Amino acid sequence: MDSLTPTEQRELQNRMEKKQMKEFMNVRSHGWMLGPPIPSLQLLIDHHQMYSNLVQRCFDDCVNGFESKSLTSREESCVMRCVDKHMKGSQRLGDRFQEQNAAMAQSGGLPGR
Template sequence: MDMLTQAEQRTLEQRMQKRQVKEFMGAFGNLVEHCFDSCVDDFSSKALSSRETGCINRCVSKWLVAQRRVSDRFQEHNQQLAQQMNK
């Protein structure tokens, strides 16, 4: 990025931030859709039942744990690649 002007750097950073927000919103939307489809099946009431609430809580918790594990493994992989490149 040293070859870019300050204006180009700002533009690149803005585009990267927009893309990250878009990717996050897509992932969040997928999470909501998955947990809703998996847990909510009774539409006789406006409120969620205790079973549905518990299911959604477990679903979101599992998703967060899975995302954390993926992130950890990705960081480990990047560290290994960086070490290999430095040798």
């Protein structure tokens, strides 16, 4: 995917999201899902929501005008920093949760009890 231009990467990502949502909606509308979503489908939904929130946040923080149809170099670098910062923060949070879960499992219960 590194050989694609940023515009091509965004277009590919948009198409993949549309396909995933179309498949999800087909499953729901044909009644194939009886009851709550299966874990892998729920995980997909959660990831899509997280991605959408990230896109919205970085767009709101970095894109200041619509003078041209493409991002300025300043806007593009802002978006890259925003995404990088969010991803590193999410990774760090996940690492801390894993450490806490391991500590809890080792102690046999909840801390402080």
